[in-house]
Amino acid sequence: MNRADPAAVGAAVAGAAVIEAEGLVVSLGGRDILRGVSFTLAAGRTLAVLGPNGAGKTTLLKTLATLLTPAGGELRVFGADPRRQAAAIRRRVGYVGHQTFLYPQLDAWDNLLFWARAYELTHPERRVEEMLTLVGLDSYAREPVRQYSRGMQQRLTLARALLHEPGLLLLDEPHTGLDRQAAALLDRVVQRQRAGGGAAVLTSHDAGRAIALSDEVLVLDRGRVALQSPSAAITMEKIEALAAGGRTGDGDGGGQGGRRP
């Protein structure tokens, strides 16, 4: 059981907004990467963020995880402003990025135990055991992480992100390097997150898979929202057109006909 304080940051009641972004601007190295992104995500929903390389997907996820500070606009995660209540938000957010955030010289057990204690979990050893079993690494718990395959490291990274039972899961291209079994595990984790009333945001270059897992789709292009749509209404033609650098011409995602993912 994690030690999140729902009173400090608004509890994720079903249907309540977990993320509210309005005109979000994020800069890196003096350059605006996100240029006025607006969207909301409710509890119990999953959002797929798509777009070509350089669109700002990773920057968006890092900002939601409080690793980056917005330069402009408004952002609230669980009702809290990341510029003032970052620590409270971090207690409710699990992040899987391009790097594993693992110590290669430690084994899986020690890695997860370190993070479990950092999150001040009440029964860290028990939670570590649960997570290792969930991701299928219990038999490899005492091997150094540097000896793990890419897929095994990604599983362990997922376990690390889930240790503290986050209400918001942020997954940046999580299927990269995973075999079918591990990819299926990841899909189950996302579905379980949604079923449990949590929210998830994932980015992926596999648009079809991401859309199939999500309730809503946000397509970014050069730091702006190019398309926002319920997943059920999206078509692959629109996604492919946007990936090629075009725009849909309409601001919403409602589409008629076309190939569905």
Next chain:
Amino acid sequence: MIIFALVVTTVLGFGCRGAGVDLGPVFPGLMWVSIYFVGLFGLGRSFSAEKSQDTLAGLRLVPADASFIFLAKLAANLIFLGLVEVVAVPLMFVMLGVPFRAPLGPFAAVVVLGTVGFCSVGTLLAALAAHTRAGEMLLPLLVFPIIVPAVIGAVQATSALLGGAGAGGWTRWVGLLAAYDVLFVVVPWLVFEYIIEP
């Protein structure tokens, strides 16, 4: 690190003897040069464990003030350098044949204060250098200009103590070191979160 400290001290000692220099007056400088060179080795590796998988970003995801990372790394650096000093400093006196005539308490306090200031500045700058490609080469260039007051204070206080000066001879240098330490523990603690944000 202990062996390196003794090698540096011995080489410098031989050099001074060969030039006919009396080791007594120069010993404080030799001692602190050895300590700071050894310290730089340790500081350069402060954040090496966090480099390969961007674990430092992972630490920033923990729901706590990022300054805890600075305090934890500072504590680790202090412990390592402290252990080196506990072994190497007495051996320096023995190897260079310099008699120890200082009151132990004040001498230990000077060593502690000189080490805290060095480690504090070094830990902050090591975090800064960890983000750059030539981090380990850059670190000495960043550290040495800033620790000059600490070096002066530590060497002068050590020299006064070993030379048998009364309290008036070394307390002002201890005061300088203490003020330096307070400044360079508080300031890094306040700015660390901004240093490590990309």
